[in-house]
Amino acid sequence: MAKRRKVSNLLGLAILAQLSAGRPMHPYEIATVLKQTGKESDMNIKWGSLYTVVQNLDRHGFIEATTSNRDGRRPERTVYAITGAGREELRDWMRELVAVVEPETNRFEAALSVLAVLPPDEAIALLETRLAAVDAANAAHRTMLAELTELPRVFLIESEYALAIREAEATWIRSLLGEIAAGTLSGVDDWRAYHETGQLPAGFAQMLDEEVPLEPGEDRPLEDR
Amino acid sequence: MAKRRKVSNLLGLAILAQLSAGRPMHPYEIATVLKQTGKESDMNIKWGSLYTVVQNLDRHGFIEATTSNRDGRRPERTVYAITGAGREELRDWMRELVAVVEPETNRFEAALSVLAVLPPDEAIALLETRLAAVDAANAAHRTMLAELTELPRVFLIESEYALAIREAEATWIRSLLGEIAAGTLSGVDDWRAYHETGQLPAGFAQMLDEEVPLEPGEDRPLEDR
DNA sequence: ACCCGTATATTCGTGGGCGAGTATCCGGAA
DNA sequence: TTCCGGATACTCGCCCACGAATATACGGGT
Numbered sequence: 001m002a003k004r005r006k007v008s009n010l011l012g013l014a015i016l017a018q019l020s021a022g023r024p025m026h027p028y029e030i031a032t033v034l035k036q037t038g039k040e041s042d043m044n045i046k047w048g049s050l051y052t053v054v055q056n057l058d059r060h061g062f063i064e065a066t067t068s069n070r071d072g073r074r075p076e077r078t079v080y081a082i083t084g085a086g087r088e089e090l091r092d093w094m095r096e097l098v099a100v101v102e103p104e105t106n107r108f109e110a111a112l113s114v115l116a117v118l119p120p121d122e123a124i125a126l127l128e129t130r131l132a133a134v135d136a137a138n139a140a141h142r143t144m145l146a147e148l149t150e151l152p153r154v155f156l157i158e159s160e161y162a163l164a165i166r167e168a169e170a171t172w173i174r175s176l177l178g179e180i181a182a183g184t185l186s187g188v189d190d191w192r193a194y195h196e197t198g199q200l201p202a203g204f205a206q207m208l209d210e211e212v213p214l215e216p217g218e219d220r221p222l223e224d225r
Numbered sequence: 226m227a228k229r230r231k232v233s234n235l236l237g238l239a240i241l242a243q244l245s246a247g248r249p250m251h252p253y254e255i256a257t258v259l260k261q262t263g264k265e266s267d268m269n270i271k272w273g274s275l276y277t278v279v280q281n282l283d284r285h286g287f288i289e290a291t292t293s294n295r296d297g298r299r300p301e302r303t304v305y306a307i308t309g310a311g312r313e314e315l316r317d318w319m320r321e322l323v324a325v326v327e328p329e330t331n332r333f334e335a336a337l338s339v340l341a342v343l344p345p346d347e348a349i350a351l352l353e354t355r356l357a358a359v360d361a362a363n364a365a366h367r368t369m370l371a372e373l374t375e376l377p378r379v380f381l382i383e384s385e386y387a388l389a390i391r392e393a394e395a396t397w398i399r400s401l402l403g404e405i406a407a408g409t410l411s412g413v414d415d416w417r418a419y420h421e422t423g424q425l426p427a428g429f430a431q432m433l434d435e436e437v438p439l440e441p442g443e444d445r446p447l448e449d450r
Numbered sequence: 451a452c453c454c455g456t457a458t459a460t461t462c463g464t465g466g467g468c469g470a471g472t473a474t475c476c477g478g479a480a
Numbered sequence: 481t482t483c484c485g486g487a488t489a490c491t492c493g494c495c496c497a498c499g500a501a502t503a504t505a506c507g508g509g510t
Contacts, residue, residue, distance in 0.1 A: 014339065041328060097332050098355055105267060107327075113383035114319070115383075160397075164397040165394065
């Protein structure tokens with residue numbers, strides 16, 4: 001599914017959410033509030049897109065200009081309010097984002113899928129570097145959450161989620177390194193041989209024909225099975 | 226860090242990796258191989274970008290045209306090989322992707338950060354839907370991995386990683402739902418009150434000033450602390 | 451012998467994302 | 481009083497991703 005949105009940039013979601021909960025605002029003020037409430041990091045917002053997104057939301061009737069006041073000789077500031085259609089879009093968008101799990105891929109996973117292009121020893125070293133970085137970030141994250149005792153946790157769930165995922169990543173990397181060291185991960189010898197000789201070891205060839213690691217949930221090509 | 230790459234599309238990484246490990250190929254053949262080896266889902270590849278990316282890799286000297294043969298009356302096919310600079314770029318890119326953890330945000334996390342715009346009961350229902358979907362996908366994924374016994378696990382690490390992360394997500398959602406049900410998640414009553422009365426409960430206002438859930442690892446704004 | 455669906459292989463247009471630039475205002479230091 | 485740095489508020493334009501269109505070849509069914 002995952003319907004094509006008229007406005008697809010997640011900054012648009014943040015704007016709709018803000019206007020839905022609060023009073024009408026002009027773009028720059030929205031940006032300020034979003035920064036203050038930490039949405040910036042949650043959504044990876046690029047402020048260069050702010051006015052484009054606002055314009056698009058307006059064009060599609062999700063928000064509308066209310067007043068246009070000017071203070072002193074400041075440039076004119078257009079104040080926007082969310083519309084009925086905007087509220088509808090917001091709810092519908094949220095329903096999709098929460099309920100529908102679509103295949104998201106992150107850069108680390110992409111790298112893992114071609115990790116074999118690096119020699120095993122270098123790969124191991126890099127993974128150890130990453131593990132250390134993730135552990136450190138998680139420790140800082142945990143401390144930060146522990147310090148925010150006065151804030152109701154409902155407002156921190158996205159942060160708790162992010163931490164949980166990062167911790168899972170650390171655990172997984174640790175276990176991978178352990179398996180490599182213990183020799184329980186099959187294929188490492190071939191991997192090493194490949195980088196030492198430059199030759200594809202026997203057994204690699206048919207594998208390239210075999211391998212079908214489809215993520216579940218995707219449609220298989222028609223001819224399969 | 227996270228240097229700006231001359232070619233930033235991850236499809237470029239996949240192409241470099243393929244040309245580095247195998248023989249020179251023409252674009253369409255690369256695409257075929259990448260599909261076969263499952264890189265498609267690992268990197269969320271859009272095939273519409275194929276020729277643009279190949280062109281960019283060429284323009285920056287990471288790959289170069291070798292021959293340009295034509296079979297029968299087929300359109301001419303340009304065969305590309307990786308260059309020295311290409312191999313260097315590939316290794317450097319991989320080093321960065323594996324070792325450097327940069328703030329990645331996914332759509333679900335973004336949605337969580339504004340979950341309060343939905344009434345609590347609807348949010349809970351949606352989370353339950355998601356949980357069911359994730360559980361089902363994970364079960365299928367586990368089965369698939371279990372069936373691929375003849376394949377060395379080194380070639381499946383990205384898939385095992387993806388599964389581990391998804392399982393962590395399921396666990397986290399389950400625990401969140403549990404905490405809401407048990408009442409150990411603070412703030413749910415205010416959240417519900419807000420949606421029933423339309424009024425921001427006391428205690429929400431100062432929070433909007435307070436909240437500074439910076440992800441660790443990011444620089445704080447200068448004036449803080 | 452012909453038809454048609456699928457595989458092969460590539461081109462093109464456009465829309466939007468976002469980095470970088472611009473202009474004005476204000477408060478404090480010297 | 482003047483200077484300057486940062487906050488305020490917005491504009492612009494490049495570039496790239498990618499959906500959709502295109503065109504020919506091949507193989508198998510009737």
